[in-house]
Amino acid sequence: MKRNVQVLLLLFTGVGLLHIALLTDLYLRYVRPGLRPALIASGVVLILLGAVGAARDGFPFNRPRPDGGHGPGHDRGDGDGHGHGDGPRIAWLLYVPALTILFLAPPALGSYTASRDEAKPPSAGDSLFPALPARGVVDMSLNDFSSRAVWDTSRTLKGHTVRLTGFVTPGRDGIWYVSRLAISCCAADAQVRKVRVHGAAAPPADAWVSVTGTWHPTGELGTDGASPALDADTVARVPAPKDPYNDTVVTRR
Structure with a gap:
């Protein structure tokens, strides 16, 4: 589960950066016009990293490995009485800024x-x-x-x-x-x-x-x-x- 959060976060953030910098002028609310190429490059790199991570983990994520393992996102017991470690639920909050950029870009600074x-x-x-x-x-x-x-x-x-x-x-x-x-x-x-x-x-x-x-x-x-x-x-x-x-x-x- 933790690995899924990381991969999807990379993809959403990359798509969000490309959306505001390549398809719209929304990036001007946050940076100078000269930084547009850097934002586009960053978005592409994040999407590539997310795609590589997804391809490495396979689809669907955490599918059983040939050796019987469960992949990096499925933790074995660590002595606390739980055999499965899904990571902290608060990690889902990391999606908020990524989705905000993609669907509801914050306004420029004002009064x-x-x-x-x-x-x-x-x-x-x-x-x-x-x-x-x-x-x-x-x-x-x-x-x-x-x-x-x-x-x-x-x-x-x-x-x-x-x-x-x-x-x-x-x-x-x-x-x-x-x-x-x-x-x-x-x-x-x-x-x-x-x-x-x-x-x-x-x-x-x-x-x-x-x-x-x-x-x-x-x-x-x-x-x-x-x-x-x-x-x-x-x-x-x-x-x-x-x-x-x-x-x-x-x-x-």
Whole structure:
């Protein structure tokens, strides 16, 4: 029985990885796009290992051996009064994550994570911030806006209408933020980017929105006391992106 659990777990996990990485874009909820080949390779290897294990044990599993044995999954008595050792029943719980990936992929990180992690001020960088377009609404990433709102002593945000896209993170006393999570490798190393929104009611938590407005200066620029904030003119619901951790701006026309 224990051997059966191991073999089936390998097969289910391998199929689950191929499902999210090869047939869908669900893997983007957990890792960067560049890791897709590694996930596909891992899924193939797990399926091959499971197939080899199944072939070695025969079908059905634990069929009697020619020498009268019962195979590796059938233990002999070990002195505790039981002649059969099926392994701990809790081993079946190992199927939960494998089947979850296959049939019910968990969502990407959202407001729960963002509300519990403090947004670290982005680096000031080594060069001056370039000027923004003189006319029209400027689409900006939350990282770029946050950097300028905290470190840009030249105030290049002043007088410009900007548009930020992210998910809603509720705060205390009616405060809310438009947020993004950035990853270096996978969701485990996610870093929070949050911009406080003034002048608009908060949409539901985790809703993806596009917020158009103007910079709301907060704190002393060039210090950690400054924080990114926006006076909202409009807040529009938008579909969640396929890659929720990619904050790259796509210019609108």
